[in-house]
Amino acid sequence: MSERSERTDRLSVSDPSPLWEVFVRARRGLSHTHVGSLHAPDAELALRNARDLYTRRQEGVSIWVVPAGAITASSPDEKDAFFDPAADKVYRHPTFYEVPDGVAHL
Amino acid sequence: MSTLFDFTLALGDDALIAAQRLGEWTSRAPEMEEDIALANIALDQLGAARLLLTYAGELEGAGRDEDALAFLRDDREFRNCLLVELPNGDFAVTMAKLFFLSACQLPLYTALAGCADERLAAIGAKARKESAYHLDHASLWVKRLGDGTEESHRRMQAAVDEVWPYLHELFAADPAAPVDPATLRAGFDAAVSAVLDEATLARPADGWMPGGGRDGVHTEHLSYLLAEMQVLHRAHPGARW
Numbered sequence: 001m002s003e004r005s006e007r008t009d010r011l012s013v014s015d016p017s018p019l020w021e022v023f024v025r026a027r028r029g030l031s032h033t034h035v036g037s038l039h040a041p042d043a044e045l046a047l048r049n050a051r052d053l054y055t056r057r058q059e060g061v062s063i064w065v066v067p068a069g070a071i072t073a074s075s076p077d078e079k080d081a082f083f084d085p086a087a088d089k090v091y092r093h094p095t096f097y098e099v100p101d102g103v104a105h106l
Numbered sequence: 107m108s109t110l111f112d113f114t115l116a117l118g119d120d121a122l123i124a125a126q127r128l129g130e131w132t133s134r135a136p137e138m139e140e141d142i143a144l145a146n147i148a149l150d151q152l153g154a155a156r157l158l159l160t161y162a163g164e165l166e167g168a169g170r171d172e173d174a175l176a177f178l179r180d181d182r183e184f185r186n187c188l189l190v191e192l193p194n195g196d197f198a199v200t201m202a203k204l205f206f207l208s209a210c211q212l213p214l215y216t217a218l219a220g221c222a223d224e225r226l227a228a229i230g231a232k233a234r235k236e237s238a239y240h241l242d243h244a245s246l247w248v249k250r251l252g253d254g255t256e257e258s259h260r261r262m263q264a265a266v267d268e269v270w271p272y273l274h275e276l277f278a279a280d281p282a283a284p285v286d287p288a289t290l291r292a293g294f295d296a297a298v299s300a301v302l303d304e305a306t307l308a309r310p311a312d313g314w315m316p317g318g319g320r321d322g323v324h325t326e327h328l329s330y331l332l333a334e335m336q337v338l339h340r341a342h343p344g345a346r347w
Contacts, residue, residue, distance in 0.1 A: 052143050
């Protein structure tokens with residue numbers, strides 16, 4: 001019997017089953033898409049729970065799990081400043097530039 | 107065990123009774139995610155049981171299909187190991203039972219996948235993948251609970267100690283079988299010891315070795331389980347819905 005390890009980072013007494021956000025890329029998908037959240041004691045079990053809950057164990061899917069606490073979200077209150085382009089700064093718009101002839105696929 | 111029918115029936119009964127016990131957790135597991143995982147595993151076991159019992163019925167040649175074998179035999183006719191009929195207990199006991207059962211089923215199904223009997227080989231190839239997942243799931247919980255809090259460690263050790271005596275029956279020698287379970291014991295011991303070490307759990311000493319399940323001599327728990335499992339089928343013979 002080995003020494004009991006300190007797993008404070010993996011299994012906290014205050015929250016034994018924290019929230020995780022789940023991103024899945026389908027077999028033919030191009031990118032990971034947020035599909036939902038779940039509770040799990042650690043990343044390994046979060047992955048397995050995600051497989052049961054969100055992928056039904058299909059072959060060839062990729063799953064990412066992230067502790068919900070690790071995600072920083074934009075604030076809804078700052079939406080205007082955050083997402084609205086400054087319309088008066090024309091030099092920041094791609095339409096400001098003349099595209100030279102002969103440049104394809106820009 | 108002696109014939110191919112006996113061997114197939116015993117494996118089918120192991121899976122059927124394990125599925126029935128796991129099904130008792132539905133809506134009662136510690137958290138929603140685990141509830142779904144346990145239901146998934148129960149359905150995997152039930153699927154293997156159906157394949158095995160269907161084949162056992164054909165081998166017997168007495169016209170008994172999977173339903174007749176599952177719902178119209180009493181406890182003395184069941185050939186499952188005692189391990190699977192033990193009550194669920196707390197979550198640690200359930201995980202100890204699942205851990206030991208899947209650590210036995212995985213090498214057995216894997217060996218069956220290469221055996222001479224085509225039907226058993228096909229069933230083994232299918233069930234092997236599911237068993238690997240069951241073992242993985244139970245191993246994670248044994249490690250987490252064993253190497254978790256003082257209370258979870260205490261409960262997991264108590265569960266391992268409680269279940270350990272019932273393992274030996276799973277590896278009783280059967281030289282005539284397509285796969286002799288006795289040949290799988292060394293691999294099982296190595297796999298189980300590795301997980302117990304990581305879980306900081308002590309491996310119990312071998313002592314009392316109850317058996318009898320393969321001969322239809324069961325604990326007091328099986329007849330209650332069967333009464334619940336079979337009541338509908340016996341009340342409405344041949345019902346379809």
